[in-house]
Amino acid sequence: MTDQNLAVIILAAGEGTRMRSAKPKILHTLAGVPLVGHVLATARELHPSHVIAVVRHERAAVASVISGVLPEAVIVDQDDVPGTGRAVEIALGVLPNEFSGDVVVVSGDVPLLDANTLARLIESHRAAHTAATVLSAVLEDANGYGRIIRGADGLVDRIVEQRDANESELAVTEINSGSYVFSVGLLREELPKVGTGNALGEKYLTDVVALLRASGNAVEAMPVSQSWIVGGVNDRVQLAEASARLNSLIVRGWQLAGVTVVDPATTWIDLNVTLGEDVEILPGTQLKGATTIARGATIGPDTTLVDCEIGEDAVVKRTDATLAVIGKGASVGPFAYLRPNTVLGENGKIGTFVETKNSTIGFGSKVPHLSYIGDTEIGVQSNIGAGTITANFDGIEKHRTTVGSHVRSGSHNVFAAPVRIGDGAYTGAGTVVRKDVPAGALAINVAPQRNMMGWVEEKRPGTAAAEAAAAADESGD
Ligand code: UD1
Ligand code: CA
Numbered sequence: 001m002t003d004q005n006l007a008v009i010i011l012a013a014g015e016g017t018r019m020r021s022a023k024p025k026i027l028h029t030l031a032g033v034p035l036v037g038h039v040l041a042t043a044r045e046l047h048p049s050h051v052i053a054v055v056r057h058e059r060a061a062v063a064s065v066i067s068g069v070l071p072e073a074v075i076v077d078q079d080d081v082p083g084t085g086r087a088v089e090i091a092l093g094v095l096p097n098e099f100s101g102d103v104v105v106v107s108g109d110v111p112l113l114d115a116n117t118l119a120r121l122i123e124s125h126r127a128a129h130t131a132a133t134v135l136s137a138v139l140e141d142a143n144g145y146g147r148i149i150r151g152a153d154g155l156v157d158r159i160v161e162q163r164d165a166n167e168s169e170l171a172v173t174e175i176n177s178g179s180y181v182f183s184v185g186l187l188r189e190e191l192p193k194v195g196t197g198n199a200l201g202e203k204y205l206t207d208v209v210a211l212l213r214a215s216g217n218a219v220e221a222m223p224v225s226q227s228w229i230v231g232g233v234n235d236r237v238q239l240a241e242a243s244a245r246l247n248s249l250i251v252r253g254w255q256l257a258g259v260t261v262v263d264p265a266t267t268w269i270d271l272n273v274t275l276g277e278d279v280e281i282l283p284g285t286q287l288k289g290a291t292t293i294a295r296g297a298t299i300g301p302d303t304t305l306v307d308c309e310i311g312e313d314a315v316v317k318r319t320d321a322t323l324a325v326i327g328k329g330a331s332v333g334p335f336a337y338l339r340p341n342t343v344l345g346e347n348g349k350i351g352t353f354v355e356t357k358n359s360t361i362g363f364g365s366k367v368p369h370l371s372y373i374g375d376t377e378i379g380v381q382s383n384i385g386a387g388t389i390t391a392n393f394d395g396i397e398k399h400r401t402t403v404g405s406h407v408r409s410g411s412h413n414v415f416a417a418p419v420r421i422g423d424g425a426y427t428g429a430g431t432v433v434r435k436d437v438p439a440g441a442l443a444i445n446v447a448p449q450r451n452m453m454g455w456v457e458e459k460r461p462g463t464a465a466a467e468a469a470a471a472a473d474e475s476g477d
Contacts, residue, residue: 005101
């Protein structure tokens with residue numbers, strides 16, 4: 001399976017200054033995966049015998065993400081000499097001397113480049129026996145990219161960077177995608193000769209093309225069919241463009257797999273999300289992280305799910321949820337906020353204006369309205385009255401509430417944790433449950449109501465309320 005004649009070098013040492021970000025550019029995410037993660041996944045699909053990633057800027061953070069995604073990648077450090085040419089030179093230093101095959105060079109900031117395109121590039125390179133093959137693209141707006149300068153023979157003479165190009169070179173619309181295949185021997189010979197005499201004072205990998213030509217070798221360029229494939233992410237405008245492109249591919253993939261997506265433009269689905277057949281996604285929905293949604297569930301509108309697991313035929317409406325598990329046929333929202341470790345059983349309900357956290361709500365149990373349920377265990381088929389709050393925090397520590405099965409709690413209760421309500425128990429409206437309620441008991445602790453007759457006319461004479469009361473007295477109401 002492994003191609004013993006293939007090595008992939010991933011350039012990931014640049015500063016990414018155009019992002020204007022405290023976070024390294026290649027750790028910005030696209031569909032929930034860091035830019036460099038997309039590139040590593042593509043590299044892996046080529047089954048190379050070596051993957052080498054060159055790092056420098058924000059080394060620790062970048063290296064740990066790379067090792068997390070692709071543990072077999074060898075990470076090397078670029079030194080003080082700047083430029084893509086120097087980065088490749090450093091990478092070649094850790095490639096075994098016996099390696100005599102082809103080296104694919106890709107950038108950590110070109111996330112949508114797929115393995116099929118690179119496989120075709122490698123194939124074309126091997127068929128043509130050239131020293132290098134550049135993946136190119138013809139763009140309407142070539143601004144910012146290096147230009148491919150072809151000779152009369154149609155081969156590539158050199159690549160000139162935007163900053164170093166003259167007017168006629170700037171008019172060229174075929175650009176360097178920043179991905180290449182090199183025959184390793186020739187690259188090893190020519191790369192050390194690359195200088196830094198350019199606008200940025202960097203050692204450009206692109207300069208190796210002219211050197212290869214000068215020593216009598218052929219360099220080809222293979223244009224991609226669609227230019228977005230090689231779009232680089234240098235700033236946040238390009239990040240959003242790449243995001244939208246990838247998202248439309250992901251949405252389309254799920255549509256073809258049997259998912260109804262009512263409005264692709266406002267539906268965002270991360271790469272690692274999985275959806276069952278006949279899932280229906282309504283407008284304004286974001287499915288993030290490792291969220292999985294089983295067949296027949298309806299999600300949205302205006303719902304964000306992060307790392308959630310949604311059961312078959314569940315309905316989740318206008319909800320924000322993270323790390324929640326929703327059972328088969330259960331119903332959530334509208335306007336629910338589910339924080340981590342919320343588990344709702346089959347046919348259960350978390351209703352309108354309800355917040356939950358670190359709580360398990362059993363089969364068929366319902367928390368329908370205006371409640372906060374935290375650090376709580378609720379059995380099966382219980383109903384929690386509207387406006388019930390679990391007082392789980394005593395100011396220092398969190399405590400648990402346990403509610404049994406078939407419980408009916410009244411509206412506007414406070415469960416002052418730690419507290420237990422037994423199976424089949426009831427509580428009255430407005431109860432502050434401070435003591436355990438035994439199974440089958442009715443708990444009430446609201447003081448009896450006293451009506452002080454005539455209080456308003458006596459204490460608030462002359463007010464509209466007093467007049468209304470007097471009128472009611474006369475009419476005998
Ligand atoms: C580069 C190409 C340009 C091409 C464009 C395509 C060069 C000189 N220019 O320009 O012809 O059109 O990509 O996207 O190669 N990097 C390092 N070490 C460094 C500098 C950069 O590892 O010292 C890495 C960066 O992290 C990045 C990649 O190399 O992943 C490309 O660098 P970047 O600065 O983005 O190059 P561009 O200006 O986009
Ligand atoms: Ca770039």
